[in-house]
Amino acid sequence: MTMMLRRGVVAGLIGGAAALGAVPLLTSSPAPAPAPAAPPPPAPVPQPVALTTPVLQPAVLPPTVPARPATLLPPWRRYAISPAAAEGKPVISIVIDDLGATRLTERTVALPGPLTLAWFPFAPRLPEQVAAAAARGHEALLHMPMQSFSNSTSQTGPDPLRIDLRPEVNLARLRTAIAAVPEAVGLNNHMGSVATRDPALMSLVAAETHRQGMLFLDSVVIPHSQGLPCALQAGVPAAGNDIFLDPVKGTYSVMEQLARVEHIARHRGYAIAIGHPHPKTLDGLAAWLPGVAAKGFVLWPVSASVAFRNRIDLSTLGSA
Numbered sequence: 001m002t003m004m005l006r007r008g009v010v011a012g013l014i015g016g017a018a019a020l021g022a023v024p025l026l027t028s029s030p031a032p033a034p035a036p037a038a039p040p041p042p043a044p045v046p047q048p049v050a051l052t053t054p055v056l057q058p059a060v061l062p063p064t065v066p067a068r069p070a071t072l073l074p075p076w077r078r079y080a081i082s083p084a085a086a087e088g089k090p091v092i093s094i095v096i097d098d099l100g101a102t103r104l105t106e107r108t109v110a111l112p113g114p115l116t117l118a119w120f121p122f123a124p125r126l127p128e129q130v131a132a133a134a135a136r137g138h139e140a141l142l143h144m145p146m147q148s149f150s151n152s153t154s155q156t157g158p159d160p161l162r163i164d165l166r167p168e169v170n171l172a173r174l175r176t177a178i179a180a181v182p183e184a185v186g187l188n189n190h191m192g193s194v195a196t197r198d199p200a201l202m203s204l205v206a207a208e209t210h211r212q213g214m215l216f217l218d219s220v221v222i223p224h225s226q227g228l229p230c231a232l233q234a235g236v237p238a239a240g241n242d243i244f245l246d247p248v249k250g251t252y253s254v255m256e257q258l259a260r261v262e263h264i265a266r267h268r269g270y271a272i273a274i275g276h277p278h279p280k281t282l283d284g285l286a287a288w289l290p291g292v293a294a295k296g297f298v299l300w301p302v303s304a305s306v307a308f309r310n311r312i313d314l315s316t317l318g319s320a
Contacts, residue, residue, distance in 0.1 A: 073316065074213030076237060076303060079183040081114045081139045082318030083304035090265035091298045093305040094285065095217065095241070095274045097143050097190065100129055101157075104277040109133045111282070112289050116302040118143035118188055121177035122158050130182050139301040141217065142181040144174065144205075146192030148221075156191045161205065163198045170201065174208055185303045186215030188241075188274075189227060196225040206234035215306050217241065219274060239306045245275035245284070254284030265297060270305045 083091075095116045099105050100123025108117065109132055117133050118141040119126060130140050145160035153160065159173045178187070187209065195201055196218070202225075209216050209231065216238040218227035231238035242264050245257045257273070265271035275281045292299050300308075307314050 075183070076185040076213060076215040076306075077316050077318075079140065079185050080303035080317035081137060081301040083114075083300045083314055084298055086298045086300075089296055089298050090262075090268075091270045091300045091305060091308070092261055092265050092292065093270070093272045093300050093302040094245075094289075095141065095188065095272065095302055096277060096281075097188070097219070097274055098276050099123070099143070100126055102277050104279070104282065105129060107282055108277045109136055109138065111285055113137040114139060114299060114301045116141055116185075118190075119181045119184070120145075120157060120190070121180040126180055127182050130184075134183065139303060140181060140184045141302070142177055142184045142187035143190045144177055144187045146189045146195035148191035148195075149193045151194070160191070161195050161201060163195060163201050167200075167204055170204055171208060174205065178208075178212055178214070184214065185301075186217060186237075186306075188217035189219045189221065191221065192219065192225075192227075193222045196227045197222060199226045199230060202226040202230035203234070206230040206236055210234045210236045215239075215303060217272070217302060217306070237306050237310045237312060239272055239302070239309045241274045242271050243273050245273050246278055246281045254281050255288065258284065258288050262295065262297065270300075270308055272302060272305050 093116060095118055096108050097118045098120065099108060099117050100119045108115075109129075114137045116139040117130075119130060120143050122145075123129065133140065145156040145158070147160050147162040148155055159176070161170045161173060165173075178184070187205075189196055205227070206216065214236075216227065216231040216236050218225055218231070218238065218240040220228075220241045225240075228238055228240045243257060243260055245254050245261075246252075247257075254275070261271045261273045275285065289299070303317055304314060306312075307317060
């Protein structure tokens with residue numbers, strides 16, 4: 001009895017649930033499988049990117065670099081006297097030493113040029129004297145005192161370069177002397193029969209001459225001077241004196257020495273001679289200089305002969 005009631009209740013509950021749709025009817029057939037989920041959409045296939053040549057914009061270039069200002073040229077070119085065209089003729093350069101401290105300086109400056117005048121660094125009123133010479137068309141050198149065999153400052157003047165001084169002392173003396181002579185293209189040695197034989201001292205001179213942008217003229221007061229080889233090794237535009245116009249007063253006439261200068265110039269193409277402000281030397285030059293062109297020579301300042309010897313463009317001289 002009890003079992004029959006339980007079955008009726010269960011049947012009624014099932015029927016009511018089925019009627020309400022809350023519980024599925026239990027039948028012998030299996031329930032249908034749920035519909036499979038839709039597959040995800042295929043990933044987009046990457047499309048090849050068209051390769052195109054990029055359009056290059058014109059480069060923005062810096063403005064044209066101007067030519068190097070003349071003021072940046074080394075002093076030996078900046079202060080040089082522009083040489084006359086040689087046109088295949090032999091050239092001669094005349095240097096007059098020992099200037100600035102002699103009463104014959106003014107007479108020397110009055111000579112026709114262009115000459116190259118070598119000034120003592122201890123001379124008075126150097127800016128005024130050098131300017132007067134420049135106005136006459138002459139070029140300037142520093143005439144640097146250097147130790148001689150006599151070992152006397154009565155010959156060299158004060159503060160010569162000496163082989164028994166410390167390098168820093170010689171360097172200070174050299175720099176002071178360079179600063180004393182305005183607009184000098186370079187330097188040559190005054191005396192120096194001891195100093196110019198010393199490679200260490202001449203190398204110091206050459207290094208400072210190079211640093212200052214100057215030329216070097218070896219006066220060649222002794223054979224085998226180290227001045228010229230040390231200068232050339234340091235990259236300094238340099239040359240050597242070929243002949244003294246007045247080596248020993250009265251031994252040779254100035255005109256005889258000038259004839260030798262002419263011979264050297266004809267043979268080699270150029271010649272450099274050094275004289276001094278002695279009356280006979282100045283007399284001889286005063287007679288010889290006006291006829292230089294008629295003899296077929298061209299008178300050049302020493303900077304031009306140095307440039308010619310070192311194969312340097314002459315057109316850059318005197319470009320200040």
